Amino acid sequence: MIVRPRPSFLQLLFITRGSIVPDIIGQIIAAAVVAALVVLAHKNWPHVVPVFNxxxxxxxxxALSIFLGFRNNACYDRWWEARRQWGEMIAVARNLARQTLVLDGTPDAPSRMRILYLQIAFARSLARSLRRSAGDFSGVAAFLDPDDIASVEASRNRPDAILRLMGREFALLKARGAISDILFQVLDQSAGRLALVQAACERIHNTPVPFAYTLLLHRTAYIFCFLLPFGFAESLGWGTPFAAALTAYAFFGLDALSMHLEEPFEDNPNGLALAAMSETIEINLREALGETDLPPLPQPKDFLLM
Incomplete structure (x- = not known):
């Protein structure tokens, strides 16, 4: 995710970090070259290469601009909903730290640490599964009991397996009389909210924008940009390649940006900072446990927060 102060006008013209231009530079050059060839052919052989109104x-x-705008809004809604869900998880994690304070200073204090560590493991595991890096289990295993590592690693849905461990810990605390029925319900509701966050993220991750809609816009944008010179070669002359390149930048840029926003969990400059939010949860919960050997808060590197 790009995190940077608002650039000045001159900086705005030359910024590359976070720009969509590197992704579409080929289409822009192709549109300009085709336009230049059309203008050259029309000037030399007007009877062979005519122009149109x-x-x-x-x-x-x-019409194409409106359709691209609709798609861009739909993809941004996916991106924003994903960010809202992770904001919900951060809030639930902090609530768990507060709700389990009743266990602090009692013989059941290790259960509080286990619950909060399971929350950290859940956030890390969900981030890895959404970014298709589930094979990297070391960061998750560090917050699990040795007896639980094998079962979680073997699970087909590791975040859900961690939630089950958390629910089991709540049930054990209630059975021992360490928490009341009311507090058990409160903790169980927090776990339920985490399950809803996971389900919402999986829905976004596994349900793309309909491919037929994307294909229609792709085809229309290409046809429009490569036929555009035939409509303006006469009136714009050698300014047509510039107009074609500018049009390609707008249309292909909106399309490429929509593709980035459509997958908010992907590891790209416009993706959500899942690693940073997971680290934020870890720092908050470990600080709530009284730990002092904490990592620094996540900071953007070259304006990029991952």
């Missing part, structure tokens, strides 16, 4: 291109361009 530019009015239909304006109408198609307006």
């Amino acid at each position: 530019g009015a239909p291109f304006a109408l198609v361009g307006i």
Whole structure:
């Protein structure tokens, strides 16, 4: 996720970190080259390469802009909902630290540490599963009891397996009389909220924007940008390649940005900072346990927070 102060006008023209241009530079150059070839051919062989009225291109361009805007809004909604869900998880984690304070200073204090460590493991495991890096289990295992590592690692849904361990710990505390029925219900509701966060993230992760809609916009954008020079070669002359490149930047840029936002959990500059949010949960909960040997708060590197 790009985190940086608002750039000045001159900086805005030359920023590359977080820009969509590197992803679409090929399409921009191709559109400009095609436009230049059309202008050159029309000037030398006007009877072979005719031009058309530019009015239909304006109408198609307006319609295409509206469709791209709709897709961009739909993809941004996915990105924002994913961020809201992770914000919910951070809030639940902090609530768990407060709700389990009743165990602090009692013989059941180790259970509080186990619950909060399970929360840290849950956040780390969910982040890895959403980023398709589930094979990296070391960061999760560090917060699990040795007896639980094998069962969680073998599970097909590791975050859910960790939640079951958390629920089991709540049940054991209630059976020992360490917590009341009311506190058990409160803790169980917190675990239920974590399960809802996981389900919502999995829904976003496993349900893409309909492919037919994406394909339609891709095809229309390519056809429009490569036919555009035939409508303006006569009126714009050698300014047509610049107009074609600018149009390609707008249309292909919006399309590429939508693809980034469509997958908010991917490891790209516009993806959510899952690792940073997981580390934030770890720092908050370990501090709540009284630990002092804590890692520093996540900071962006080269304006990039992952």
